[in-house]
Amino acid sequence: MVERGRPRAFDRNEALHRAMRLFWTRGYDGTSVSDLAEAMGINKPSLYAAFQCKEKLFYDAVALYEREEGGKFLEALQAGPTAREAVGEALRVNARLFADPQKPGGCMIVVSALATDPDHDAVRCFLSGNRSEAEAAYRKRIERGVAEGDVPAQADAARAAAFYAAIQAGMSVHARDGAGERSLLEIVDGAMAAWDHVVMPGIVDNGRPDETGRS
Numbered sequence: 007m008v009e010r011g012r013p014r015a016f017d018r019n020e021a022l023h024r025a026m027r028l029f030w031t032r033g034y035d036g037t038s039v040s041d042l043a044e045a046m047g048i049n050k051p052s053l054y055a056a057f058q059c060k061e062k063l064f065y066d067a068v069a070l071y072e073r074e075e076g077g078k079f080l081e082a083l084q085a086g087p088t089a090r091e092a093v094g095e096a097l098r099v100n101a102r103l104f105a106d107p108q109k110p111g112g113c114m115i116v117v118s119a120l121a122t123d124p125d126h127d128a129v130r131c132f133l134s135g136n137r138s139e140a141e142a143a144y145r146k147r148i149e150r151g152v153a154e155g156d157v158p159a160q161a162d163a164a165r166a167a168a169f170y171a172a173i174q175a176g177m178s179v180h181a182r183d184g185a186g187e188r189s190l191l192e193i194v195d196g197a198m199a200a201w202d203h204v205v206m207p208g209i210v211d212n213g214r215p216d217e218t219g220r221s
Contacts, residue, residue, distance in 0.1 A: 018056055021046040025057075026067035030114040034064055034129050061129060064118075068136065071114045075103055076140075083143055089151025093144060093170055094198045100174055101190035104181035113178035141171035148205065161205045169204045173197045 028037050028045045039060050043050050057063035082099045086092025104112050111117075119133040145167035151157030177190050 016046070016048050016052065016056075021048060021056070022063075022066060022070055025063055026070050026114070027110060029064055029067050029118060030071065030110040033118045034126065064129065065132065068115060068118075068132075072136070075114070078103065079140070080143060083147045086147075088154075088156040089148045090156070090198070090201050092147050092151075093201075094194065096144075096147075097170065097174060097177070097194040097197065098191060101177055101194055102187055104178050105185065105187040105190050111184070112182040113175070116175050116178040117182055137171070137175065140174060141167050144170050158206055162207055163205075165207060166205045169200075170197065 024045045024047070025042055028042060032041070037060075039050060039053065042060065042063065043053050046053065048056075053063070057066060078099050079096050082096040083092050086095050100113070103109070115133055115136045119130065119137070145163050148157055148161065148163040148166050152159055152161055152163065157163075173193065177185075177193055180193070181190060
């Protein structure tokens with residue numbers, strides 16, 4: 007017979023996966039501790055004993071999301087033979103993830119940030135830092151392309167990284183609004199068609215300065 011007051015045994019990894027999915031669906035502010043305890047199949051004392059507090063649980067859930075979902079994006083960036091191919095494939099990987107009908111729509115980090123109360127400054131800063139990591143990953147891959155010779159030496163890696171990170175975040179919101187995989191992949195195609203202009207601002211296909219007069 008189970009002793010009265012003894013914490014209910016549970017699978018911590020399974021509970022964390024359930025918490026991740028709930029945060030991914032509702033965002034940080036839209037998820038209460040009671041919601042989490044119910045979804046995780048544990049009581050509040052067990053939740054606090056295992057994860058300390060809602061904020062710490064959220065950070066753990068984001069770390070799990072980055073390992074399981076974000077890792078695919080980073081693998082694509084590293085595997086592409088050229089920077090252009092790598093960036094394109096990374097965006098396609100995310101397009102498929104964001105529109106996966108078996109998972110909550112969009113990127114957990116982006117959608118959580120959209121509905122975070124200004125009073126939760128620590129959480130907002132945490133999410134901002136995580137989004138910055140995606141932009142930094144794009145920049146490093148483009149800089150690698152410069153070093154390996156498949157991207158022009160004059161390329162503006164920071165500018166291009168900001169553009170493609172913004173495309174990625176926009177796809178997340180679009181998916182949250184119900185856009186399917188095909189729609190997101192078309193966005194990727196458009197973004198990659200602009201590669202030369204994004205990486206080399208002021209240069210058009212014929213090599214002449216653009217209408218701003220830059221060269």
